Amino acid sequence: MTNMASYTDPTVKHDALLLFEAVDSNPNGDPDNAGKPRTDLETGHGLVSDASLKRKVRDVVQFQVDEGMLSPADRYQIFIRRGVSLNAQLEDAYGALGQATGKGAKADFVAKSAEYMVARYFDVRMFGAVMSTGNASAGKVTGPVTVGIARSQDPVLPIDMGITRTASTQEEKKDNASQMGNKSVVPFGLYVCRVHYQPTRNNQVSEEDLQVLWTSMANMFELTRSAARPDISVRNLFVFSHSTSLGNAPARKLFDSVTIAKVSDLDLPRTSTDYTVTPPAAKSLPDGVTLTTVV
Known part of the structure; x- marks a missing residue:
């Protein structure tokens, strides 16, 4: 090796x-x-x-977080999870950054929200995500990892x-x-x-x-x-x-x-x-x- x-x-x-x-x-x-x-x-x-394979990667990472195997845990959260609303997590990002939700967020704040999501969620950081689906837009992130x-x-x-x-x-x-x-x-x-x-x-x-x-x-x-x-x-x-x-x-x-x-x-x-x-x-x-x- x-x-x-x-x-x-x-x-x-x-x-x-x-x-x-x-x-x-x-x-x-x-x-x-x-x-x-x-x-x-x-x-x-x-x-x-590819969606099936990435789902399994997400599940393994989530397991490691739950078992305390990854630190800091806040950096290895998973954005796309079963039973968890995507928009709710985007609204949490706005709350953490002190920004009110609503349509028409300024471009600079959308960029800040995207940076927050990339820093917090492993799957966003690696695979990318479309995060413009609700009242707390974080735009679109293109990840560096492509799974065929x-x-x-x-x-x-x-x-x-x-x-x-x-x-x-x-x-x-x-x-x-x-x-x-x-x-x-x-x-x-x-x-x-x-x-x-x-x-x-x-x-x-x-x-x-x-x-x-x-x-x-x-x-x-x-x-x-x-x-x-x-x-x-x-x-x-x-x-x-x-x-x-x-x-x-x-x-x-x-x-x-x-x-x-x-x-x-x-x-x-x-x-x-x-x-x-x-x-x-x-x-x-x-x-x-x-x-x-x-x-």
């Missing part, structure tokens, strides 16, 4: 390749298709949305499983106690996601922030297991770090240097051991680029 400072340096560009496997699980249900696993209808490859849609290395074929429940739903219908349901899972899929960190002017991201990001991505499926996704695990997280903010090589060239191949001519991979994942040797990297194997 390379020097930790290289992949947590907030002043330079980073390109990361995340690989995770789903075994007998639904990694990301499609609400437009009865919650079945997302797939590319033309190729059959499995898909996981994950795609399976090979096509997947989701399985629909019929399930039954012995308990009745209503007291008066005990004679019809057996209830039918269904669940859809992917037998196996190795998913690949590309993540980019591009430092920006007036960047408020710290070295610790990047450490939290990579750690949370490495553990993103550990806290979200359920009956629908009991076995999803991160297999690899490779971070390519440049020596400049512009970058020393195209991201695509770096990602292509990681070889993902089936160990034999298997038509139906069913485990991660059916693949070999080989990162590039340090001596083959472009000048100014280092590689950190986080997982």
Whole structure:
């Protein structure tokens, strides 16, 4: 592993390749298709949305805050949370800055409110946010981190499983106690996601922030297991770090240097051991680029 400072340096560009496997699980249900696993209808490859992946990062960060693992906690709050109004949090920001809410806030105060939100909320600082939805506008923030849609290395074929429940739903219908349901899972899929960190002017991201990001991505499926996704695990997280903010090589060239191949001519991979994942040797990297194997 390379020097930790290289992949947590907030002043330079980073390109990361995340690989995770789903075994007998639904990694990301499609609400437009009865919650079945997302797939590319033309190729059959499995898909996981960027929103789903960022949700899991947020959940891991929130867990660390709740457990007292991140300090100061006020810097690692999560803006987009289940059951929490976004506008209410924006109004809290106005209150903390001594500004009355209402339409037509001056541009300089909108900017101050945005700075407050960036400083307080980890997900705003990293992913950005649109915060102009109510009477306490904080404008729009573009984050330095971009998470792509994950795609399976090979096509997947989701399985629909019929399930039954012995308990009745209503007291008066005990004679019809057996209830039918269904669940859809992917037998196996190795998913690949590309993540980019591009430092920006007036960047408020710290070295610790990047450490939290990579750690949370490495553990993103550990806290979200359920009956629908009991076995999803991160297999690899490779971070390519440049020596400049512009970058020393195209991201695509770096990602292509990681070889993902089936160990034999298997038509139906069913485990991660059916693949070999080989990162590039340090001596083959472009000048100014280092590689950190986080997982």
